[in-house]
Amino acid sequence: MPKVDLQAVPQTNATGYPDHLADVVQGRWYRRLSPALGLSDFGASHVVLKPGAWSAQRHWHENEDEILVILSGQAVLVDDHGRTLLGPGDIAAFPKGEPNAHCLVNESDEDCAFLVIGQSVNGPCHYPDVDMHENGAGNKRRKDGSAF
Amino acid sequence: MPKVDLQAVPQTNATGYPDHLADVVQGRWYRRLSPALGLSDFGASHVVLKPGAWSAQRHWHENEDEILVILSGQAVLVDDHGRTLLGPGDIAAFPKGEPNAHCLVNESDEDCAFLVIGQSVNGPCHYPDVDMHENGAGNKRRKDGSAF
Numbered sequence: 001m002p003k004v005d006l007q008a009v010p011q012t013n014a015t016g017y018p019d020h021l022a023d024v025v026q027g028r029w030y031r032r033l034s035p036a037l038g039l040s041d042f043g044a045s046h047v048v049l050k051p052g053a054w055s056a057q058r059h060w061h062e063n064e065d066e067i068l069v070i071l072s073g074q075a076v077l078v079d080d081h082g083r084t085l086l087g088p089g090d091i092a093a094f095p096k097g098e099p100n101a102h103c104l105v106n107e108s109d110e111d112c113a114f115l116v117i118g119q120s121v122n123g124p125c126h127y128p129d130v131d132m133h134e135n136g137a138g139n140k141r142r143k144d145g146s147a148f
Numbered sequence: 149m150p151k152v153d154l155q156a157v158p159q160t161n162a163t164g165y166p167d168h169l170a171d172v173v174q175g176r177w178y179r180r181l182s183p184a185l186g187l188s189d190f191g192a193s194h195v196v197l198k199p200g201a202w203s204a205q206r207h208w209h210e211n212e213d214e215i216l217v218i219l220s221g222q223a224v225l226v227d228d229h230g231r232t233l234l235g236p237g238d239i240a241a242f243p244k245g246e247p248n249a250h251c252l253v254n255e256s257d258e259d260c261a262f263l264v265i266g267q268s269v270n271g272p273c274h275y276p277d278v279d280m281h282e283n284g285a286g287n288k289r290r291k292d293g294s295a296f
Binding site: 004039042065071091094096 | 225239265
């Protein structure tokens with residue numbers, strides 16, 4: 001059945017961030033749609049940001065295009081250009097290799113839901129605001145290469 | 149600027165269908181977001197279906213996953229399972245190679261907008277309801293291989 005029953009897709013707030021950087025994403029509840037729906041060309045996730053939650057530490061991908069669309073609620077897009085309020089139907093895109101680190105922050109009192117598309121497997125990812133680097137194998141380390 | 153200014157992206161109702169199959173998509177107005185936004189990992193399009201418009205002739209792709217989310221309005225998903233009404237926030241997914249031909253039909257009096265993600269380059273595409281086949285090179289022909 002092509003219409004997606006979101007309730008049937010597992011939801012998690014799991015993160016690969018070390019504990020001291022993970023507080024901001026505790027309220028990020030996401031469903032990985034691609035494995036659940038049999039898609040492999042791209043990674044699609046349905047994400048709910050609870051009030052106060054961030055979508056991620058501010059980051060940019062070397063090798064992964066991203067596009068997202070807000071489905072309900074509001075979030076502030078924070079990037080090198082400043083702050084931009086996004087609401088339902090607003091789309092944001094992040095071409096790979098463009099070093100404009102970004103994240104969404106739900107500063108409202110309501111949940112914000114969005115759909116985001118990227119690659120199924122991430123490459124290297126840069127986090128300018130915190131001492132973390134993703135080498136592309138799901139292996140997050142300090143910027144000097146040491147393990148957390 | 150990551151927030152997409154849709155008005156700055158060209159909109160078209162162009163189609164590669166032959167005239168006798170194109171009536172149903174004359175009210176399909178789409179914007180190809182990926183080239184406009186510098187994305188190459190996947191093809192993303194913002195589509196507005198005017199009242200009465202179809203998203204496509206009913207079809208399925210051999211080699212292309214698709215996912216869409218309704219942004220505003222309503223459309224009926226028509227596939228081998230029957231008819232399913234989709235509204236804002238509803239997501240539908242179509243794994244490549246699954247021979248469940250599908251399309252959206254706007255049977256309402258209001259525009260229906262959706263975001264759809266697929267590949268930038270399509271492969272072979274099957275149209276069970278009409279005498280048309282896409283061989284994967286953007287070359288639509290009759291099912292006996294003859295040109296329109």
